[in-house]
Amino acid sequence: MQARIYKRPKNAMQSGKALTDQWVLDFVPAEAQKPDPLMGWAGSGDTRRQVQLKFPSKEAAVAYAEKYGINALVHDVPPRRLKIQAYADNFR
Known part of the structure; x- marks a missing residue:
């Protein structure tokens, strides 16, 4: 079972930073989605795709993955570089 751990990014449509302090554990899809023959909707038999676990810190997410034997890849957050400008x- 593979998973990825990442910090939730800031919403690009808003200036607020709500929910950006959470770390998320998502499972990597085990099989590809295929269209349903009747409705045409995309779906698969992989139910782990629907699971998204939220943690207050990266350490808590890694500890959970280690406790349950989940092979997790941690994506660290790149540092934000602000361009301070008046x-x-x-107009220069």
Whole structure:
């Protein structure tokens, strides 16, 4: 069983940072999705795709994965680089 652990990114459509302090454990899909012959919707028999576990810290997520024998790959968050700029710099 493989999984990935990552920190939830900031929503690109809003300036707020709600829920960005959570770490998420997602399971890697075991099989590809295929279209349903009747409705045409995409689906598969893999139910682990629907599971998304949330943790308050990276250490808690890694501890959970180790406790239950889940092979987890941790994606660390790259540092944010802010370009501090004054409004007057737009007119130089």
